[in-house]
Amino acid sequence: MKIDAIKTQIVEIPFDKTITTAIHTMRSVGCLLLTIETDEGISGEGYLFSLNAANIKIYNQRLTQIASLLVGQDPLSITSLLQKINHTINSKARDGIGISVLSTLDTALWDINGKSSNLPLHRLFGIHRTKIKTYASGGLWLSQSIDSIVDEAQKFLNQGFLAMKIRVGSGDNAMDIERVREVRKAIGQEIELMADVNQGLNTDDAIHLGKALEEYDLVWLEEPVKANDYKGHAQVKEQVSVPIASCENEYSIKGVHEMLKAKGCDIVMPDLQRIGGISEMRATAQLANSFNVPISTHIFTEQSLCVAGSVENCISVEHMPWFSELFNEQIDIIDGYIMIPERPGTGFTFNKGALKQFNIQ
DSSP: EEEEEEEEEEEEEEEEEEEEESSSSEEEEEEEEEEEETTTEEEEEEEEEEEGGGGGGHHHHHHHHHHHHHHHHHTTOOOHHHHHOOOOOOOOGGGHHHHHHHHHHHHHHHHHHHHHHHBBBHHHOOOOOOOEEEOSSOOOOOOOHHHHHHHHHHHHHHTSSEEEEEOOOOSSSHHHHHHHHHHHHHHHHSSSSEEEEESSOHHHHHHHHHHHHHHGSSSSSEEOOEEEEEEEEHHHHHOOOSEEEEEOSSSSSSHHHHHHHOOOOSSEEHHHHHHHHHHHHHHHHHHHHHHTEEEEEEEOOHHHHHTTOTTEEEEEEOOOOGGGGGGOOOOOEETTTOOOOSBBSSSOOOHHHHHHHHHHO
């Protein structure tokens, strides 16, 4: 089997409302969709995204440059192809565009590998589970009123979710506490609730907020301080009883290792685009497991499920609906769990009709 062609498409997905976290205000998300075609008719798909859609063209230029090296190569030789890609990425590029491009190519290559074996990737890797706990993450934003987030929390329950994430880190701890209190009151004690600071606080304020939220039985407090502040994470973790989740903004396994050595988090949250694709997400899970730390995958729900199903220490996946319309297949949620698909490869394929709707190039 040989790689025949590598094709990309840029799309922009508008949100139905402006959404805000501690560090972002978002109205849409831009995506770069990748398809690797082979001479045997098997194709693999991957994608990356940016909250600034204008940046996607830069990603596309870089991906096109790197992908040209792969035409004519065997897509099943993933290790050697990744080495070839790495040789073209200098140390500066690995912290952003370069690693994102590598991640997308890696995911598409694994998709081909699974399809060529006629196996879902979680079975190709070695299955640990057929379903995984999930939580609703596409709401409860800082830009919403308390009445709005309470109503939305109820909608999540009606959709079958048994866990959900609320955004905090506004800088007004009293307001954040009130928001968490009202959502907890609305959903009851049996529903799991996470809170995401999105790097919005300094260490002292994060500790103050974390301590105040202890009574609300949170599953975790996410990114309480700046992503690369390993010492600050460790200080919050030491003084707050709520488990700390982090590492979604690590652009290599080395950063995750630094966080783990610093004892900065209780849950590692690898991001498929930033960490290095399926290959490095699996390696990250193995590293975390050596520290007896679980993982919970960040965004990229569809294409991360194969990792969730094949590593020992994955406890949940984030359900972010931003990208669901890009795919032909829908995610099945039953009693708060996502059923890991038994279709070959990642189990998800791009919906060409939807791509036309969102296409900007």
